[in-house]
């Protein structure tokens with residue numbers, strides 16, 4: 001693989017610097033080796049430059065990085081499909097199919113903050129080995145959880161299934177042991193279910209802190225001792241603060257922080273991935289997906305609070321990253337990864353350039369900040385050539401037909417569409433109906449027809 005050049009266009013390099021005219025960008029192998037950009041004519045294209053792509057009139061920017069995508073969930077419609085149905089083997093094979101779907105939407109890296117078995121690790125390894133095309137992945141495994149945590153979904157008489165996304169850890173020794181076992185099995189980082197199911201609320205709003213502060217410290221210390229980073233699902237302000245005190249590397253959601261707590265998070269320098277897309281998809285379009293009205297209403301209330309709390313946090317210095325919680329039926333792979341940027345603009349008040357920085361440089365913290373996230377000499381050539389200007393309309397990044405070329409490590413990826421995927425009955429939960437069929441239900445349905 002020799003040198004390849006992008007010629008012309010407008011360069012958004014992902015560092016947060018304003019866009020500037022691109023004269024040419026040189027890739028040698030998988031890395032960026034030279035960039036000629038800015039006002040003025042710039043140095044001429046080397047005379048031996050034969051392999052080129054004309055990007056005039058287009059935007060050149062880093063590939064998107066989704067800081068929150070669950071590859072093992074398999075477009076789950078509910079907790080049973082997330083936790084019980086489909087084997088580890090099938091989930092892994094299904095995962096490599098879905099990983100390519102993610103790549104085709106312009107996402108060149110994603111972070112998988114927890115899932116069943118070691119599916120994300122297997123998918124990451126299969127892609128790295130060259131068996132299948134897909135984005136760069138950083139992988140966690142089962143969320144460390146307690147009986148008060150998210151992921152302990154089922155009644156106590158059923159317990160926490162081995163196939164579930166939560167690893168129940170009772171006491172510090174089990175927590176330490178789980179971290180060691182996950183590291184042995186190849187995770188890049190540890191995920192903690194630091195707060196509970198959102199139906200069990202603290203008086204201040206937000207789910208209950210599921211671990212005490214001392215337990216969080218033990219987990220983070222052991223992971224760091226073994227050279228692994230840690231993130232947490234933390235919604236209530238108290239659990240965010242406990243995670244900050246424990247030295248967590250980045251935080252998920254944090255949507256019920258008060259202003260003091262947000263100020264403390266900002267002072268800590270710990271970045272935050274709100275993952276608003278999941279909530280907004282249910283609030284805006286849950287009725288189309290068959291979500292219950294109660295769920296839609298609750299998500300709308302949560303989103304309204306998140307907008308207030310997180311826009312304060314962002315304005316006061318919290319580093320924001322773009323993640324979508326893709327992997328559910330309300331957030332299928334490849335569909336909504338760029339919607340988070342739109343929501344950062346429309347709900348948090350960012351400029352399109354600021355949102356792009358969140359989805360590239362900031363989100364790269366969760367995968368590989370040293371080699372990805374910005375277009376700079378020495379970095380991997382993971383980038384997009386976009387037909388249009390996302391600074392004028394951030395929503396165009398959601399339109400896959402606008403992505404002229406997707407480069408992954410200096411190679412334009414094969415854009416052949418994915419074959420349609422058939423779903424098997426044994427991937428699905430055994431629900432007989434969505435609603436109850438009373439005589440009155442039948443009568444009013446027949447009446448309406």
Ligand SMILES: [Zn+2]
Nearest residue numbers: 068070113325
């Ligand atoms: Zn998630």
